Amino acid sequence: MRFRDRDVVVTGAGRGIGRAVVARFLAEGARVAAIDLELPTDEGDTEHLSWHAFDITDEDAVAAFFATRSRCDVLVNNAGIPGEGALATLTTAHWNRVFAVNVTAQMLMARAAVPLMPAGASIVNLASVAAHLGFAERAAYCASKSAVLGLTRALAVELAGKVRVNCLCPGTVDTPWIARLAGDGADREERLTAMAGRQAIGRLGTPEEIAAAIAFLASNEASFITGSVMLADGGMTIAPR
Numbered sequence: 001m002r003f004r005d006r007d008v009v010v011t012g013a014g015r016g017i018g019r020a021v022v023a024r025f026l027a028e029g030a031r032v033a034a035i036d037l038e039l040p041t042d043e044g045d046t047e048h049l050s051w052h053a054f055d056i057t058d059e060d061a062v063a064a065f066f067a068t069r070s071r072c073d074v075l076v077n078n079a080g081i082p083g084e085g086a087l088a089t090l091t092t093a094h095w096n097r098v099f100a101v102n103v104t105a106q107m108l109m110a111r112a113a114v115p116l117m118p119a120g121a122s123i124v125n126l127a128s129v130a131a132h133l134g135f136a137e138r139a140a141y142c143a144s145k146s147a148v149l150g151l152t153r154a155l156a157v158e159l160a161g162k163v164r165v166n167c168l169c170p171g172t173v174d175t176p177w178i179a180r181l182a183g184d185g186a187d188r189e190e191r192l193t194a195m196a197g198r199q200a201i202g203r204l205g206t207p208e209e210i211a212a213a214i215a216f217l218a219s220n221e222a223s224f225i226t227g228s229v230m231l232a233d234g235g236m237t238i239a240p241r
Contacts, residue, residue, distance in 0.1 A: 002219045004029030007071045011035045011056050011109060012079030016175035017126070020207035021076055022049070024215050033069070035079075056105040066112040074218045075113045077106040077125045083140030095140045102144035103151060110155060114163060122218040123165045125152050129233045131169055145169075149229055156227030164226040166217045171233025172198055173205040200235025 008025045012018040013034035022034050031048045039053045054061040056079055066072070083098035085091075106125050113123070130138060131145040152167035159165060196203050213232045216222055231237060 001029035002215070002221070003074070006030045006073040007033070007069070008074040008076065008218075009033045009035065009072055009109070009113065010076045010078055011105070012126075013051075014038065014040045017170070017173060017207045017210050018078045020211040021078060021214055024208070024211040025074070028215060030074070033065075035065070056109060057100040059108055062105075062108045062112050066116060069116060071118070072113045072116040073118065073121050075109060075117075075121075075123045076214055076218070077109055077123065078214075079105060080126060080128075080145075083138060083142075083144060085140065086137045087139055090139060098140040098144050099147070102141075103147045106148060106151060110165075114159065117163050119162050120220070120223070121163045122222075123155065123159075123163060124214050124217045125165070125167045126214075127152075127167050127169045127229070129169050129171050129231065129236050131229075132231075132237050152229065153227050160226065164222070166222070166225060166228045166230065168210070168213055168217060169229060169231050169233065170210050171205055171231075171236035172196070173207060173210055175207060198236050198239060199233065200239040203234065205232065205234055 003025055006029070008030040010018055010021050010025070010032060013022050014036035018036070022032050025032050026048055033050050033052060035052045035054065035056060037053060037055060039051050043051060045051060052065060054065060056062060079101060081098060081101045083094070085094060110123055125148050127148040128145040130142045131149050135142060149167055152165055156165040210232055213230060217225065217230065
């Protein structure tokens with residue numbers, strides 16, 4: 001029970017990796033505040049879990065949420081959106097929205113959480129292998145995830161000695177997002193096989209595997225780790241593509 005009596009905040013908690021992160025921290029004894037745009041229909045508040053629906057790009061909404069809290073031991077900045085689109089059709093509005101969710105919201109959450117964090121607290125930011133690799137027609141996404149690396153390193157230096165700040169970069173993980181990319185056509189299985197083949201170990205990651213890595217970075221077992229960028233990509237960044 002590494003997180004017994006710890007208060008954990010998780011964004012993008014309603015599905016995929018976020019849902020697995022919530023489950024992992026609950027299993028390890030934490031009290032979890034789970035944030036998403038909408039409340040899930042299959043989950044409700046319990047003694048150790050509370051759900052909160054608001055837009056984390058809304059500065060006032062973020063401030064109002066943290067105004068109701070007295071402590072935050074762990075912040076997991078998991079929420080993110082895809083940034084799809086070729087350069088020729090990429091609009092400024094779409095670019096700005098991707099950065100607002102994937103980068104600015106992480107700053108807003110951290111800024112509001114840090115005053116409530118005791119010494120030894122932890123922030124884990126989610127980026128992606130897209131921060132290390134280039135993907136065609138993903139300029140907004142790749143650029144935003146690269147920005148998360150810079151944000152992580154800067155905050156780690158600024159908060160050193162009080163709050164550890166680290167970044168996790170997942171590879172291709174079996175989530176609703178990947179299911180959407182695979183589509184429902186006749187070539188669905190072929191697409192999934194191709195995506196699995198991008199990892200050196202030849203399969204997709206699971207949300208639970210990513211949640212385990214996040215829990216490690218947030219735990220006291222990682223007490224000498226800050227400003228780190230950890231890959232959890234099944235070897236995707238070393239595999240020929």
